[in-house]
Amino acid sequence: MTNSKRRPFVAGNWKMNGSNELVDSFSLKLASNPAVDVVICPPAVYLSKFSHAEFDIGAQNASEFASGAHTGEISLGMISEAGCKYVILGHSERREGHAESNEIVARKVKAAIAAGLTPIICVGEPLEVRESGNVFAFVKAQLDAVANECGADYIKNSVIAYEPIWAIGTGKTASPEQAQEVHAFIRKELAALDTQAAASVRLLYGGSVNAANAKELFAKPDIDGGLIGGASLKIEDFTTICQAAS
Numbered sequence: 001m002t003n004s005k006r007r008p009f010v011a012g013n014w015k016m017n018g019s020n021e022l023v024d025s026f027s028l029k030l031a032s033n034p035a036v037d038v039v040i041c042p043p044a045v046y047l048s049k050f051s052h053a054e055f056d057i058g059a060q061n062a063s064e065f066a067s068g069a070h071t072g073e074i075s076l077g078m079i080s081e082a083g084c085k086y087v088i089l090g091h092s093e094r095r096e097g098h099a100e101s102n103e104i105v106a107r108k109v110k111a112a113i114a115a116g117l118t119p120i121i122c123v124g125e126p127l128e129v130r131e132s133g134n135v136f137a138f139v140k141a142q143l144d145a146v147a148n149e150c151g152a153d154y155i156k157n158s159v160i161a162y163e164p165i166w167a168i169g170t171g172k173t174a175s176p177e178q179a180q181e182v183h184a185f186i187r188k189e190l191a192a193l194d195t196q197a198a199a200s201v202r203l204l205y206g207g208s209v210n211a212a213n214a215k216e217l218f219a220k221p222d223i224d225g226g227l228i229g230g231a232s233l234k235i236e237d238f239t240t241i242c243q244a245a246s
């Protein structure tokens with residue numbers, strides 16, 4: 001819908017990987033990139049170790065509840081105190097592996113924004129949905145749930161990541177054209193709620209992005225950066241991906 005690109009954004013989702021050694025290595029060696037918003041999302045136990053890093057940090061998940069009897073959960077206030085500006089919400093590994101419905105994700109988005117954090121909201125379809133030709137309806141339902149819970153205001157306070165599940169960790173990246181098609185659809189859907197916010201919101205692509213394919217993906221008009229899994233664990237690859245976004 002617009003060809004003027006937004007400020008690039010690249011987030012590394014370490015998932016359940018990493019170590020004190022990797023934290024130290026990134027803290028020391030990952031250079032800040034003035035042209036790109038760079039975020040590292042490590043496992044929660046490592047968040048506060050990054051507090052003096054030159055890049056931003058984000059959590060991979062958080063509870064929708066503020067406090068109380070929720071064993072094993074971490075609140076948005078806690079991750080904020082640990083120095084996070086961002087929180088990934090609705091990753092497909094949470095939706096599929098931990099039964100997070102569209103409605104739960106939507107409530108988390110609302111709570112994150114209320115806590116002053118920027119949610120990185122993940123959407124994206126499984127392979128069978130793509131093969132049956134229902135990608136847009138599937139992604140629309142995920143976005144609609146957030147809009148129903150939060151109203152249109154969430155758009156200007158969020159980053160949205162399109163991650164086709166069949167491309168995550170498989171080495172089978174969506175083609176730049178496939179990714180752009182869904183990104184354009186997402187931006188159009190958001191524009192129906194708030195044209196200005198939709199033109200400004202950063203839309204990331206995630207799913208087997210690597211140092212070799214990032215540039216072509218990020219060159220597409222509605223792709224503003226990436227949510228990077230495996231390649232975010234290798235500092236040289238991640239640096240190259242950040243450079244590809246700038």
Ligand SMILES: O=C[C@H](O)COP(=O)(O)O
Nearest residue numbers: 013168169207208229230
């Ligand atoms: O959050 C990141 C995505 O799930 C992508 O992971 P990947 O780059 O390992 O495919």
